[in-house]
Amino acid sequence: MAEHHSGPVEMGAPMDYAEHEKTYTLFLAGAKYGTIFCVALLLAMAAYFFTGIGALASILLFVILNVAGAILLR
Template sequence: MAEDFSNEPIVSAPMDYPQHERTYAGFLWLVKYGSIAIVAILLAMLASLIGSWGILGGLFVFIASGAVLAYVLS
């Protein structure tokens, strides 16, 4: 009736550490460039909607801030 629950680790499935490292690297890449895109979009919205730059100014700020942020964070 009572089963033997020992504290032994399960060794039936070995871990694929290179795959885990590639997945983690991909996750970090996505977080990094996703954050850059969000900040660039917010700065473009700030320039075009609140400032007097208009749509072309917002597009310029989006491209310039995205490039600067990608350069700084790489």
């Protein structure tokens, strides 16, 4: 049946804290830049659908917003 251990919980391999920190840093960067991408996409789509700026101007707005967001959040 179930085994009951009375020793410490960490019985496996030792933790690799450097790798953990690297993974956490990459996750935060991905979340940050992913959010910038989604917000820029939504704003460019709203500008295209609700104003008369056209598709090329909307794409240019998307690129400008992505670059500005990446520069501001470094």
